[in-house]
Amino acid sequence: MKERTIPKETIDRLPLYLRCLEKIIDQGEINISSEKFSEKLNLNSAQVRKDLSYFGDFGTRGVGYATEALASQIRSILNLNKKWNMALVGVGNIGSALLTYGGFTQGDFEVSMAFDTNTELIGKKINDVEIEDVEKLEERVKENNIKLGVITVPASAAQEVANTLVEAGVEGILNFAPVLLNLPKDIKLAQVDITKELEQLVYYLET
Amino acid sequence: MKERTIPKETIDRLPLYLRCLEKIIDQGEINISSEKFSEKLNLNSAQVRKDLSYFGDFGTRGVGYATEALASQIRSILNLNKKWNMALVGVGNIGSALLTYGGFTQGDFEVSMAFDTNTELIGKKINDVEIEDVEKLEERVKENNIKLGVITVPASAAQEVANTLVEAGVEGILNFAPVLLNLPKDIKLAQVDITKELEQLVYYLET
DNA sequence: CAGTGTGAAGATGTTCACAGCG
């Protein structure tokens, strides 16, 4: 293992490696070569080896990578050894979808608090999570030591919500609102921008 | 305007330029300099000028870019001059959220057909769209000449749905399922992978 | 003379090719 700066793109691919590994572990495979790996993920095998070598010498020459051990390593690199609770703000279409989303309900992430301004919603429960007044956000997030916030409010409210989340001590934000958030640089941001994806997509289409 | 290959990253940024422009047009600005632009988007001003220059000489030296004209140019480059109808498959949490999503309901994109396998859902309407049997997908998508598909089914069903959409003549797919789809190379893909985003996000967090 | 458009330099990421280990 060398001390080097790790490309963002490598981090980008780690979740894909992990997902691929979990699949082939299910199929009972004990080892996998970088070649096999790269075929499944449509990339170059040298890419796979280089990516993994940033974090240690996980492979065995002549054999490949031990699937179980590698999966465990990647989970550890990605900080997936603890359950991440999230505070969600904005219980609209996407917000409620995330509250009941099976994709991570049973996994490493869980929406454990939800906030809204709509008095019709406050007090109701979705998937065992009670919707609370956004006024209480700061207090409640601090109290529960939540480190991840999810923004699913309309674009116009997103920056204000982001500020409140930061005040409340959140360290990372998953933002679904189509705005560029202004955040302190120690706060990490993941942006999910569906309209942007669609606009890019149709650029490439025949018209 | 030079004939050059346009970086993917440039296409990535076009929707952001557009969004930013629309905002400042609302504020009544007639012109904007690459410098102002770059501040609002957190990038280098040379980046802005280079990106825009791939498509033509839109700026005026000493003045900047005419906001209205540039917005219109970008919309045209991105193929946003027509309304894009989409066929959505999988009316679960995320699927139904998209059916009622205000973010593009009033815009350039609209989910105009929805399919599912669940007989409880088939026949019901969400936001004026009747949910149909996925068996009818190919026929109905062809008949309506739909060019965009949205996959919001569980991971295990995603590849099969993708195949059907391709059979039906779709040219672009927006996929929310956490799988790497195998598609003919003339079919364009946009992937929205929420779990991946979260996994990357927490990599960067203190633990 | 302010601000674009763009070659050239620099930074970052990917692929090649092969030495060396199990």
Add this chain to the structure above:
DNA sequence: CGCTGTGAACATCTTCACACTG
């Protein structure tokens, strides 16, 4: 002998710096 790990070559993207124009 097969497959990893990795310098070096290559490709792509970003930033600099400045000539030139409206």
